[in-house]
Structure formats: structure tokens, C-alpha cells
Amino acid sequence: MKTVPRRCLCTRRVLVYFLIINVTCLGLVLLVLYDRVSNNQNHVHRAEFERWKRIRDDFDKYQKNEANKADTMKKTLRGRQMDAVLSFDEIGKTNITQENENVKKRIAAEQLRMDEAVKSADLPLDHIPPVPEFSDIDIVPYLSEDLISPYLVLPKHGNHVLYNQSIVILTPICDVEHLLEQFMNAIKNLTYPHTHISVYLGEDSSSDLTLNRAKLLAKDLVLNHGFRDAGAFHFNYTGGIHGDWTRIHSKENQLERRAHMAHARNDLLSLGMRKGHFDQVLWIDSDVKYLPSDLIQQLLFARADVVVTSCLYKEGRFKKLYDRNSWRETPTSIENQKTLPVDILLVEGYSHSSRIFLPDLKAEGRIVPLDGVGGCVLMVKAECHRKGLNFPEKIYKHHIETEGLAKMATNMGFSVRGLPWLEVFHNF
Numbered sequence: 001m002k003t004v005p006r007r008c009l010c011t012r013r014v015l016v017y018f019l020i021i022n023v024t025c026l027g028l029v030l031l032v033l034y035d036r037v038s039n040n041q042n043h044v045h046r047a048e049f050e051r052w053k054r055i056r057d058d059f060d061k062y063q064k065n066e067a068n069k070a071d072t073m074k075k076t077l078r079g080r081q082m083d084a085v086l087s088f089d090e091i092g093k094t095n096i097t098q099e100n101e102n103v104k105k106r107i108a109a110e111q112l113r114m115d116e117a118v119k120s121a122d123l124p125l126d127h128i129p130p131v132p133e134f135s136d137i138d139i140v141p142y143l144s145e146d147l148i149s150p151y152l153v154l155p156k157h158g159n160h161v162l163y164n165q166s167i168v169i170l171t172p173i174c175d176v177e178h179l180l181e182q183f184m185n186a187i188k189n190l191t192y193p194h195t196h197i198s199v200y201l202g203e204d205s206s207s208d209l210t211l212n213r214a215k216l217l218a219k220d221l222v223l224n225h226g227f228r229d230a231g232a233f234h235f236n237y238t239g240g241i242h243g244d245w246t247r248i249h250s251k252e253n254q255l256e257r258r259a260h261m262a263h264a265r266n267d268l269l270s271l272g273m274r275k276g277h278f279d280q281v282l283w284i285d286s287d288v289k290y291l292p293s294d295l296i297q298q299l300l301f302a303r304a305d306v307v308v309t310s311c312l313y314k315e316g317r318f319k320k321l322y323d324r325n326s327w328r329e330t331p332t333s334i335e336n337q338k339t340l341p342v343d344i345l346l347v348e349g350y351s352h353s354s355r356i357f358l359p360d361l362k363a364e365g366r367i368v369p370l371d372g373v374g375g376c377v378l379m380v381k382a383e384c385h386r387k388g389l390n391f392p393e394k395i396y397k398h399h400i401e402t403e404g405l406a407k408m409a410t411n412m413g414f415s416v417r418g419l420p421w422l423e424v425f426h427n428f
């Protein structure tokens with residue numbers, strides 16, 4: 001009788017041990033499983049981190065470069081630069097398979113557009129190319145005249161209100177003695193009533209006779225070509241980036257170069273606004289080679305606060321994109337900017353773009369919304385400038401100068417538009 005409860009106790013103990021062993025084993029199995037899963041995740045996080053680190057190191061390299069240029073880099077110029085590049089959108093992406101497929105698709109589409117653009121030099125396209133996801137080819141296809149003309153017609157009988165606006169053309173100049181004659185010829189060629197146009201050129205930092213030549217040619221505009229007023233003015237400071245093409249366009253020089261350009265434009269703007277009460281401010285760079293003669297009528301037709309033309313250049317048989325500052329943001333480029341530290345300047349033209357450049361927006365029509373503008377040919381309602389719109393001299397929403405102006409204009413509620421069908425040509 002006494003042994004029964006003992007046996008019973010023994011069985012219970014065995015059961016308890018058994019249970020403990022089971023729970024321990026289960027725990028071990030779970031631990032191993034968890035470790036494998038989290039190890040996998042660590043892998044992904046690690047890759048992610050490495051990507052970030054590469055980008056951060058890239059920034060640090062630029063900063064060091066800039067610090068080394070202490071003699072030219074003013075203390076007020078602080079900032080870091082990077083491409084507005086596609087590779088940047090790798091951040092946050094964990095599905096590499098998907099990513100590779102997207103890249104493959106993108107390259108295939110790019111190849112098709114390239115083939116079509118090349119062929120168009122012999123036989124202009126008879127269709128408008130659809131707007132691409134990203135602008136990735138430089139060649140701008142030729143289109144048949146029948147396709148183009150509807151996008152450039154103007155009202156027959158000069159719209160009284162439209163063509164009765166006073167225009168001030170403002171052009172910053174530096175070391176362009178050899179280009180001024182060509183520039184002035186393009187200005188003289190404009191068919192908008194010259195009595196409604198004043199022209200002011202703002203010079204600084206030149207080491208040639210730009211100022212003297214500009215003064216002579218400005219006088220000629222008034223005396224012999226009926227312009228309302230014209231003049232060339234020297235600003236007594238130096239700065240910016242000058243010299244050969246590589247120096248001007250090297251990526252690490254862009255912040256300094258564009259900041260100085262913004263300053264030069266703003267000073268010229270103040271001067272221009274003191275010269276009279278104008279309706280429109282038209283910025284034209286001195287290195288344009290060809291302007292359509294009805295340029296001003298076309299720009300006024302857009303009835304926008306800020307409006308730009310396509311700015312291209314000719315290389316051999318091809319028309320190519322010159323101005324990479326006139327663009328539309330894409331969901332990708334917007335996403336990229338969300339994670340950017342505020343002091344990063346985005347610069348286009350140094351790698352693939354995640355944006356759409358103006359000439360690629362033809363399929364959208366004659367007047368299209370933009371998010372960035374260049375200064376090649378840029379018209380701004382004088383009223384916007386009077387309300388405070390100017391060229392940011394420091395990084396403003398990741399941009400500066402003309403692109404900064406577009407961001408600022410949008411922020412102030414002004415319309416920013418581009419005319420993809422209207423083409424001006426830049427020197428090369």
C-alpha cells in the first residue's frame with residue numbers, strides 16, 4: 001500500500017524531467033531558427049549600411065577637397081555635393097533581384113530610344129516620342145516639320161496685351177569678349193518690338209576686354225537698332241570658377257561656381273530693377289549661338305511666372321541636350337531627396353539622372369510644368385522678382401542659382417513652365 005504513492009511520485013518526477021528536457025530542446029531549436037533568420041536580416045542590413053557608408057564617405061571626400069581649397073572657398077560657402085543620380089535610389093531597396101530587373105529594363109528602353117534618335121538624323125521621326133521614365137540619352141531626336149509646327153504657331157494678329165509688355169534682358173558676362181558679337185546679333189535678330197526691350201550686361205572677374213566691348217555693342221543696340229536702352233556694367237569683385245572647361249565643370253567646383261553665378265545674377269537683377277519698371281525679366285546667357293527670332297513672343301505666349309526654352313547644342317549631325325538644369329522631378333528623385341541631409345547640393349550632369357529633362361517632355365504638349373530651370377534662356381515675371389524671388393546663393397532645398405530659383409518660385413506659389421518644342425542653341 002505504501003509503495004503506490006511512491007511509484008506515483010516517481011512517475012510524476014519523470015514526467016516533470018521529461019517536460020523540462022522537451023522545453024529546453026524546443027527553446028534550443030527556436031534559438032537556432034531565430035539566429036538563422038536574424039542572421040539573414042543582418043546580412044541585408046549590413047549591405048544597406050555599406051551602401052550608406054560609401055555615400056557618406058563620398059560626401060566626406062568632397063568636404064575634404066573643399067576644405068583644402070581654403071583660399072578660394074569663402075567661409076560662407078558651406079555645403080556638400082552629390083549627383084542627382086539613380087544609383088542613389090539604391091538606398092532603402094532590399095530586393096536586389098527586382099532592382100537588377102529594373103536596371104535591365106531601363107537599359108533596353110534606353111537602347112531603343114538611342115537607336116531611334118540616331119536614325120532621326122537621316123529621317124525625322126513621324127511621331128512624338130513618349131515621355132521616358134528617366135532622361136538617359138543626350139541625343140534629341142529630329143521630328144518632322146508637320147509635327148513641330150502646331151506647337152510653335154502664334155496668334156496671327158499680335159495679341160495686343162501679350163506683345164505690349166516691356167522686357168529687360170539681363171546677361172551676366174565674364175571673359176566673353178570673343179562671343180559678344182554673336183550674342184548681340186542674336187539679340188538684334190529678335191522680332192519683338194525693340195522699343196519695348198532694354199538690355200543690361202553685368203560683368204565681373206574678367207581678364208579680357210569684355211567690359212569695353214560690351215559697352216560699345218550696347219551703344220550700338222540703342223543707336224542703330226532701336227532698343228529702348230542698353231548698357232554694360234562692371235561689378236567690383238572677383239570670384240567664381242573660370243578657366244578651361246574641365247575646371248569649370250568639375251563636380252567639386254559646382255557649389256562655388258553656382259554660388260558666384262547666383263550672386264552675379266542677383267546684383268545684375270537689382271541694377272536692372274532700378275533702371276525701369278519692367279513687365280518681364282529675360283535672362284539670356286552670352287554663350288548662346290542661335291535664338292529663334294520670335295523667342296520673346298513664344299515665351300510670353302506661355303503666360304507663366306517663370307518659363308524656359310529647351311537649350312541644346314549641335315554636335316556633328318546630332319542635336320544634343322546642353323542645359324541639364326531644366327527638369328521635372330520624378331517619384332524616384334523626390335524619394336531620393338527625402339533622405340538627404342539639408343546641406344547637400346544636388347548637381348545634374350555627372351551621372352545618370354533620375355529626372356526628366358525638358359526636351360523629353362514634348363509628348364505632354366507645348367507648355368509643361370517643371371521643377372528646375374536653367375539660365376540659358378529664362379523669363380521671369382518682374383513682379384515675382386519684386387515680391388522677393390531671386391537666385392539662391394546658398395543651398396535652397398538641395399539646389400542653388402537657377403534651379404534654386406525654380407524651387408523658390410514653386411514654394412512662393414508661382415508657376416514654373418518649360419517650352420520643350422522651342423529650341424535655342426548653345427555654343428560648344
Ligand SMILES: Nc1nc2c(ncn2[C@@H]2O[C@H](COP(=O)(O)OP(=O)(O)OP(=O)(O)O)[C@@H](O)[C@H]2O)c(=O)[nH]1
Binds near residue numbers: 173176239248264287
Ligand atoms: N558676371 C559674371 N558672369 C559670368 C561669370 N561666369 C560666367 N558668367 C556668365 O554667365 C553666363 C552663364 O555662364 P556659363 O559659364 O555659360 O554657364 P553654363 O552655361 O552653365 O556653363 P557652360 O557650359 O560653361 O556654358 C554666361 O553669360 C557667362 O558669360 C562670372 O563669374 N561673373
Ligand SMILES: *[C@@H]1O[C@H](CO)[C@@H](O)[C@H](O)[C@H]1NC(C)=O
Binds near residue numbers: 101
Ligand atoms: C523580389 O523580386 C522578385 C522579382 O520581381 C520577386 O519574384 C521576389 O518575390 C521578390 N522578393 C521579395 C523578398 O520581395
Ligand SMILES: *[C@@H]1O[C@H](CO)[C@@H](O)[C@H](O)[C@H]1NC(C)=O
Binds near residue numbers: 164165166196
Ligand atoms: C501698351 O499699349 C498702350 C496703348 O494701347 C500704350 O499706351 C502703352 O504705353 C503700351 N505699353 C507699353 C509698355 O509699351
Ligand SMILES: *[C@@H]1O[C@H](CO)[C@@H](O)[C@H](O)[C@H]1NC(C)=O
Binds near residue numbers: 236
Ligand atoms: C574695388 O574694390 C576694392 C576692394 O574692395 C577697392 O580697393 C577699389 O577701390 C575698388 N575699385 C573701384 C573702381 O571702385
Ligand SMILES: *[C@@H]1O[C@H](CO)[C@@H](O)[C@H](O)[C@H]1NC(C)=O
Binds near residue numbers: 186
Ligand atoms: C536670325 O533669325 C533667322 C530667322 O529666324 C535665323 O535663320 C538666324 O539663324 C538667326 N540668327 C541668329 C544669330 O540667331
Ligand SMILES: [Mg+2]
Binds near residue numbers: 285287426
Ligand atoms: Mg553657358
